[in-house]
Amino acid sequence: MGESVAEATITNWLKEVGDRIEVDEAVLEIATDKVDSEIPSEVSGILVEKLFQKDDLVQVGQTLGIIETEGGTAAVVQETPAVVEVPTPAAPAVEAVAKTVETAREFVAAPAASQPQDYTHSEKFFSPLVRNIAKEEGISVAELESIAGTGNEGRVTKNDLLDYIKNKVNAPAAAAPAPVAPVVPQPTVVTPSPAEAVQPTTIPTPQPTTAKAVPVSVNGQDEIVEMDRMRKLIAGYMVQSVQTSAHVQSFIEVDVTAIWDWREKNKNAFEKREGEKLTFTPIFMEIVAKALKDFPMMNISIDGDYIVKKKNINLGMAAALPNGNLIVPVIKNADQLNLLGMAKAVNDLGNRAKAGKLKPDDTQGGTYTVTNVGTFGSVFGTPIINQPQVGILALGAIRKVPAVIETPEGDFIGIRKKMFLSHSYDHRVVDGALGGSFVKRVAEYMEAFDEDRSF
Numbered sequence: 001m002g003e004s005v006a007e008a009t010i011t012n013w014l015k016e017v018g019d020r021i022e023v024d025e026a027v028l029e030i031a032t033d034k035v036d037s038e039i040p041s042e043v044s045g046i047l048v049e050k051l052f053q054k055d056d057l058v059q060v061g062q063t064l065g066i067i068e069t070e071g072g073t074a075a076v077v078q079e080t081p082a083v084v085e086v087p088t089p090a091a092p093a094v095e096a097v098a099k100t101v102e103t104a105r106e107f108v109a110a111p112a113a114s115q116p117q118d119y120t121h122s123e124k125f126f127s128p129l130v131r132n133i134a135k136e137e138g139i140s141v142a143e144l145e146s147i148a149g150t151g152n153e154g155r156v157t158k159n160d161l162l163d164y165i166k167n168k169v170n171a172p173a174a175a176a177p178a179p180v181a182p183v184v185p186q187p188t189v190v191t192p193s194p195a196e197a198v199q200p201t202t203i204p205t206p207q208p209t210t211a212k213a214v215p216v217s218v219n220g221q222d223e224i225v226e227m228d229r230m231r232k233l234i235a236g237y238m239v240q241s242v243q244t245s246a247h248v249q250s251f252i253e254v255d256v257t258a259i260w261d262w263r264e265k266n267k268n269a270f271e272k273r274e275g276e277k278l279t280f281t282p283i284f285m286e287i288v289a290k291a292l293k294d295f296p297m298m299n300i301s302i303d304g305d306y307i308v309k310k311k312n313i314n315l316g317m318a319a320a321l322p323n324g325n326l327i328v329p330v331i332k333n334a335d336q337l338n339l340l341g342m343a344k345a346v347n348d349l350g351n352r353a354k355a356g357k358l359k360p361d362d363t364q365g366g367t368y369t370v371t372n373v374g375t376f377g378s379v380f381g382t383p384i385i386n387q388p389q390v391g392i393l394a395l396g397a398i399r400k401v402p403a404v405i406e407t408p409e410g411d412f413i414g415i416r417k418k419m420f421l422s423h424s425y426d427h428r429v430v431d432g433a434l435g436g437s438f439v440k441r442v443a444e445y446m447e448a449f450d451e452d453r454s455f
Helices: 091-113 128-137 141-146 158-170 229-244 257-274 280-294 339-354 432-447
Strands: 007-013 026-031 036-040 045-050 057-059 065-069 247-255 300-303 306-309 315-317 368-371 391-395 399-407 410-426
Touching (some): 128 141, 128 158, 128 229, 247 432, 257 280, 257 410, 280 315, 280 339, 280 368, 280 391, 391 432, 410 432
Parallel strands (some): 315 368, 368 391
Antiparallel strands (some): 007 026, 007 057, 026 036, 045 065, 247 410, 300 306, 391 410, 399 410
């Protein structure tokens, strides 16, 4: 699944026990936090056992099921070392201890395991990460709802849940309370000094109450459609990002007439020679990667109180999925690609995103993101940062506008191709000077584009 992917959720079994499976035939579908994928079989045979069920969270490297290959029989399968038999004199004692431990484990886990928890029906909003942790730790819906959240509108964050679990584990076992003699309060007479007598009484500051979600009113003409899994994940990520990063934006207008004219002049020859379409995206991505090398403190992540300076420049690019949702595949080591390499990478990721063929590792490891809001006609936008990055650049629509043209002979009014760049950055670590200087450098590179360059 890729070296940066650690776990996934089983979303659907495509084969049932007893079904025949051919080599490379898809057996089940899994989903990481961003990408859905099919898992093909490496052998031909019969599916004899499923070790996990739908919606189970599995780790990379775990066995998901057992396929009996051609010629396999029950006797052959049993030739493997038996796990439940320990042929030693101590076996009865070991078995008794194991049974006792297992009984205790079942007793402790009984409240959580007796009834699967469905956190989606709670009146409170819980992010996918919080729900997964609660599911793994056997936290009931009632417990989860009782946790005091520190997030926006009192929402429970990952740290809130982990602190609750830690305190729950470390809490001492409940003991029978010892009888305590009743304490009769004795009246105490205090005579204030003259200085104390004139001190004003301190009034406690009222604490803000947690805002509750306003119920949505529906009638018989309204249609209710449940969010798909991807939309739920996107919603969770967006809320988490806004709660995590102090978003601030800088905007700048840039003249891209030179880029426009160069592309018009070379796009047909480029496609004929290289077999790739030449869009504006790879040109802009090449320039952004170049600017990130000039401003390495924009190519960072935050880990608690520490700043992680990324060695590689891995550019994320927002792309459309077949169902209309957006995803951010990543161009690895973007600063090492020339324009041809960048065009191939952009087209490959874009095409595979539209076809739903992205692999889990294609969306991992991004250090900075670019989104082209101009595709939908937007002049500019205020994009939300893709965590744990600290910046995202939105490319607005290119427009023909009247503009002042400065020449040695004087200023003239002419038709120019211009666009807005919208830079959102995390004000916790990126101040206006850095955020504004970075987007200004991107604009300078765009306006200084060499119209005589080759491709």
